[in-house]
Amino acid sequence: MKKEIELKMRGEIKRLTNKTFKFDERVREGWFSAVYFLKTKAIAEKYKRDELVTMQFFQKTHAVLCGTDEVIALIKTFAANPEELEIHSLEDGNKIEPFETVLTITGPYQNFGFLEGIIDGIFARRTSVATNVxxxxxxxxKSGIQKPVIFMGDRDDHFTQQAGDGYAAYIGGSKAQATHAMHEWWGKKGIGTMPHALIQLFNGDLVAAxxxxxxxxxxxxxxxxVDYNNDVITDSLKVARVFKDELKGVRIDTSNSMVDQFFCRNPEVMGSFDPRGVNPALIFALRDALDLEGFQHVKILASGGFTAERIEEYESQQVxxxxxxxxxxxxxxxxxxxxxxxxxxxxxxAKSGRRYRPNPRLEYIEHE
Known part of the structure; x- marks a missing residue:
C-alpha cells in the first residue's frame, strides 16, 4: 500500500475521463456481448423492467487493479440511462485481495447487464498487465535501488492494444515505454534507441550506425x-573507445539460440550454466571489460525473455x-x-456459492 499512497500523494494516479477512450460504437448494439446476455436483456425488458439488480465484480488472487476508469467510461457511454445507475468502484493502482469486490453496479438489468463480459475482459487484461509489470x-x-524497466511489448500483441497496455504498465510502475501509443492515456512519448535494422543498414558496422x-x-x-555481430564485448569496447563519455549505455539482446563469441574465445569460463543468449556470466564479463578500460560510466541494459523470476535471480546474484x-x-x-x-x-x-461482498473501500462514482 505504501507505493500506492505515495503515487496518489504525488498526483500520479488520476481518474481518466470518457474522453480518454476510443470505444467501438458497435458495443451499443451488443456486437461484443455474449449472445445469452443479449437474450437476457430482451427478456428483462419484457418481464422484469422494474427490478433493480446489483452486480459485483471480483477476481481470485493478489493483484494490482487496473481498468476501473475504462469500465466506468464504458458504462457511462453505452448503458441505457447511465445517470440512473448507482456505481461504486475502487481506483486504478489499488492493491486488491482475492475475492475482494472491485466494482458494483445497481440498476435495471436491461440497462447494463449486456456489458458484463466486456467489463470482465477489460479488468482481466488491464489488471494482468499492471500486476505483471x-x-x-x-x-x-531487490538490490536496494530501483532499476528502470522499459516496457517493450509492441511486438507481442495486436497494435490496437498498445494504449491500454501502456497505461496498465504505467499503473504497474513502468514509465519508460517503446511506442507513443503506449503513452497515449497518460501524456508522454515513447522512448527508444537503435534496433538491429539500423546496424544492418550500415553492413554490421556498429560504430558507423x-x-x-x-x-x-x-x-x-x-x-x-551491441549483439548484432554476436560479440558484445568486442563491439561494446569499439563504440566506447570512439564515443567515450558520450556513450551512456549498451544494450544486450542476444538470441536465446546463440552463444556469444566471448565464450568461444574463453572456453575455460564455461561451467554448468547455459551460455546461450543473455546470461549473467556474459554480463559480468562485459562489465569487467568496460571498467578495465575506464568506461565505468557506461550502463548495461539487458533485454530478451526477462520475467519477474529471472530478474529476481539476476538481482540475487548482483548481476x-x-x-x-x-x-x-x-x-x-x-x-x-x-x-x-x-x-x-x-x-x-445469487447463485449458490456467491454472495454480496460489501467493500468499504469502494468509492461512489458521481455522474457528470
Whole structure:
C-alpha cells in the first residue's frame, strides 16, 4: 500500500475521463456481448423492467487493479440511462485481495447487464498487465535501488492494444515505454534507441550506425545495441573507445539460440550454466571489460525473455544490469474477473456459492 499512497500523494494516479477512450460504437448494439446476455436483456425488458439488480465484480488472487476508469467510461457511454445507475468502484493502482469486490453496479438489468463480459475482459487484461509489470518492477529493486524497466511489448500483441497496455504498465510502475501509443492515456512519448535494422543498414558496422544515430538525434542519450555481430564485448569496447563519455549505455539482446563469441574465445569460463543468449556470466564479463578500460560510466541494459523470476535471480546474484527491457512476459493474461448478480431490489439473490461482498473501500462514482 505504501507505493500506492505515495503515487496518489504525488498526483500520479488520476481518474481518466470518457474522453480518454476510443470505444467501438458497435458495443451499443451488443456486437461484443455474449449472445445469452443479449437474450437476457430482451427478456428483462419484457418481464422484469422494474427490478433493480446489483452486480459485483471480483477476481481470485493478489493483484494490482487496473481498468476501473475504462469500465466506468464504458458504462457511462453505452448503458441505457447511465445517470440512473448507482456505481461504486475502487481506483486504478489499488492493491486488491482475492475475492475482494472491485466494482458494483445497481440498476435495471436491461440497462447494463449486456456489458458484463466486456467489463470482465477489460479488468482481466488491464489488471494482468499492471500486476505483471508491478512484479517485474518490484524484482528490479531487490538490490536496494530501483532499476528502470522499459516496457517493450509492441511486438507481442495486436497494435490496437498498445494504449491500454501502456497505461496498465504505467499503473504497474513502468514509465519508460517503446511506442507513443503506449503513452497515449497518460501524456508522454515513447522512448527508444537503435534496433538491429539500423546496424544492418550500415553492413554490421556498429560504430558507423552509432555515429549516424548521434548525428540525427543529438539530444538523446547515446546507447548502442551491441549483439548484432554476436560479440558484445568486442563491439561494446569499439563504440566506447570512439564515443567515450558520450556513450551512456549498451544494450544486450542476444538470441536465446546463440552463444556469444566471448565464450568461444574463453572456453575455460564455461561451467554448468547455459551460455546461450543473455546470461549473467556474459554480463559480468562485459562489465569487467568496460571498467578495465575506464568506461565505468557506461550502463548495461539487458533485454530478451526477462520475467519477474529471472530478474529476481539476476538481482540475487548482483548481476551488473542497470536497466531491464521486458516485453512478452508482461502481456500474459492470467487474472480472470467474474461479474455476479448478487442482489435484487436490495435483497440477497445469487447463485449458490456467491454472495454480496460489501467493500468499504469502494468509492461512489458521481455522474457528470
Amino acid at each position: 508491478y512484479n517485474v518492477v518490484k524484482a528490479a529493486r 552509432t555515429r549516424a544515430y548521434q548525428e540525427t538525434f543529438p539530444e538523446d542519450d547515446l546507447m548502442a545495441l 551488473p544490469v542497470d536497466m531491464y527491457g521486458v516485453g512478452s512476459s508482461l502481456l500474459k493474461i492470467h487474472i480472470g474477473f467474474t461479474g455476479d448478480n448478487v442482489k435484487i431490489n436490495g435483497e440477497h439473490e
